[in-house]
Amino acid sequence: MKKLFLAVMTMVMAIGCSNGPTQAVDEAEGFALLQRDATTLEATYRSGGASVRMLAVETSANVVEVTYDFGNPVIGFHLDYTQGVGKFMPEGNALDAAQAQLIAPLLEGISNAIPAEGQRTRSEEAAMRQTSFMQIVPTGELLSPYQYVSARGWTHISCSCGSQNIGGYTRQAGMGCGCTGGSGQGCKGRCGQGCGITSTPACVGTTAYTQDCAKHDYGLGTFSAASDDYSFASNNCSCSGVGTCY
Incomplete structure (x- = not known):
């Protein structure tokens, strides 16, 4: 999953969509929107020495990769809206309580940074929904990958x-x-x-x-x-x- 995050980051940088130096932004406390365009949404939240970087990229039509990089762990989602298939892909250690507490303010920051429901890009909608989902991912236990399908209803x-x-x-x-x-x-x-x-x-x-x-x-x-x-x-x-x- 770390490789996936790095690969997506490399792709984003290659197409020249950077908002400038990210290191200084990453070091700031609170929410920071790093990038927002038609296919990409990238944001961070940092507090008390813990941080999370969220990256949502529509890699092809109706297919979005969303990653949450805490340094360790990295938790990712592969969402294929055409097929109605999602994949939960965790890598590394268990999510701890301090890391989990970053999700609610990250979600609030994203909500304030993007349009209202019905006006969002595919990557923006995926970022909102999966960040909501991250609020219920268990802490303190190793997570296993799995696949889920919307056809089950x-x-x-x-x-x-x-x-x-x-x-x-x-x-x-x-x-x-x-x-x-x-x-x-x-x-x-x-x-x-x-x-x-x-x-x-x-x-x-x-x-x-x-x-x-x-x-x-x-x-x-x-x-x-x-x-x-x-x-x-x-x-x-x-x-x-x-x-x-x-």
Whole structure:
């Protein structure tokens, strides 16, 4: 995967799309957008000595490679939207808690840097969705590669918060920071960033609500089972905007 990241970086540099020296940018704390064009989105987030570099490149029509380089590990995704196939490709050590904490502010930075839903390039949409997915990748355990396909489908749930069937279980799920099911964050069932009782996060990530994402939120399903939902599920709920509990 490190080789994949380096290969994609080499390709990007070869076509002359650099935004200038990246070393100084990388050393700065916080979010930095390094590159954004029709096929590429590259950004970093650094805090407390830990950093992550996200690179999303549409390498051919409807095929996007997304990598998250923490130095060690490097976690990648291969997304073929024509075939409806995704690959999860981790390499190196387990993701640790400090590294995982970089993902939410990285996602917020990306959200602020790119257009609203429906106006994004393929690489921008992939970056949003896979960064959302990175929020549920387990920490402290070695990860194995796997493939997932959209043909297996997903089942949307209602956007309205209430008692719902989430695939063999009945739980509270739907939009709203108060939709916690009695514990944890709200917005249960969302394939993306959750929301808390006392916080009103920006509208970032997907607005798809599905059974597999709800099962994961309740510890009833694995992150891998929700992979196709995060990557490919259509957005069935609308977001009312930045600063709104949704």
